[in-house]
Amino acid sequence: MSVLRLQDIDAGYGDSPILRGVSLHVDPGEVVVVIGPNGAGKSTALKAVFGLLNITAGKVLLEDREITNTPPERVVRQGVCYVPQTGNVFVSLTVQENLEMGAYVRRDDWRPRLKEIYEMFPDLAEKRNQPAGSLSGGQRQMVAMGKALMLDPRILLLDEPTAGLSPRYRGEIFQTVKRINAAGVPILMVEQNARQALAIADRAYVLVDGQNRHEGTGAQLLADPEVARMFLGAKG
């Protein structure tokens, strides 16, 4: 059974749908990447899963439970964590307080998890008492991901985690995404930097104009001439 499955989703703001009949799924242990041109509805797909906009047709399944149009504060409680592209840390809270807020909905003792997160992100352990707003863009992304992982999520949704980062940090973020995945967390990630994202993806989808265009393994899409022409620059 897939961890997350979108079935023929129509979704958008108000009456005009941005997504038209989008289907995709994430199986246990997978990194699934969604690429596509600007305005293709990649981020919209994540927001639709998270209840941030209205799904007018189709359904979203989390394992075997339907979560179509469940509001975000309830989706979180079901173990789906979403890291938005911007504004994804509490800038005036310290790194540790951010992680604690990530565990807000946990009823059990979250401190062992905090230790694990610090082991996964040693940089964060060092800066635990600094305000998150004082960190660099790359480190903030680490805080945002660490904060989401505090919940031990069943699936992690990442919206363009490398947007606005320098190439050096980009590589670091993709490595981090792989590490998180290696620890057993399935990931659905929307990305602009298609080549690097496809390189770490188990499977990927190409959305164009709010519809599914291609799908395949990361390697297949990297080798696909049309995908190469559209997203990877002339040389693929």
Next chain:
Amino acid sequence: MWEFVNFYLIPGLVLGCIYALGALGITLTFGILRFANFAHGEVMMLGTYLALTMVWLFGLHPLLAALPAMALTALLMLGLDRAFFRPFRSAPTIISVIASFGLMLMIRSAVQVIWGTQPRPILPGVQRPQAWLDGAILLAPKHVWILLATLAIMAAIHLLLTRTRIGKAMRAVADSPELARLTGIPVETVIRATWVVAAATAVAAGVMLAIDTQVETMMGFKMLLPMFAAAILGGIGRPFGAVAGGLVIGVAEELSAYPWLGTAPLLNPAYKSGIAFAIMVAMLVWRPSGLFRGRVL
């Protein structure tokens, strides 16, 4: 030298403490609910009348009477939020501001109907200042209470905001309500906690003001300007900024009457409330984010 300390600096600090406690609630509600609550002064006044009633009914000391009054006012505030603010949560800010203005008028009128408009003392009799440090410092016991109680409340608020789960969640919502929602922080619970803290600190400020002066139905309205000035001076949404702002404005108001040049007061004491206004306007013009980089109104 001691005359300056006893008659200008210490009264300034006492007044500053009262402003600071009042401004704390304004800055917290602004930070979390994102609107300027004009009813804050009236909530303070209403709570002070409740404390006065406790003093009458049970013969409590005013500072003790403040505790049940704080609890009662906090409960009442939750009801007022449910009735007057919650329906407008997702409406434009100006609607909540106008609602708070209406609430201000309603509370004041209700208090005037119930308790009358005549000013009343909450602490009977006159307290003679006592000599401290070999007679150098003259300080009435009630002023010592006010200073100590303010310190205790500030320490409690500091611990609340930095050590407790709900306090950190309050800061998180002040930072970004959207992210708080995505994180699963129950924003409505945080808003209720904010009202409780705002109401309790407002009543504490009101009772202290009443101990220092008296209880009257215009006390909340008169406090509104210095409280907003303190919140803006400190940077809106910055609790410790509000405390610093309150102290600065309280001290500045009192020091403005000191005979800095010659023998006459620099500024006729009748105009001292203009100081808060002048500071507020100056901050809004030159540094709207306040001393501690708060949110711009």
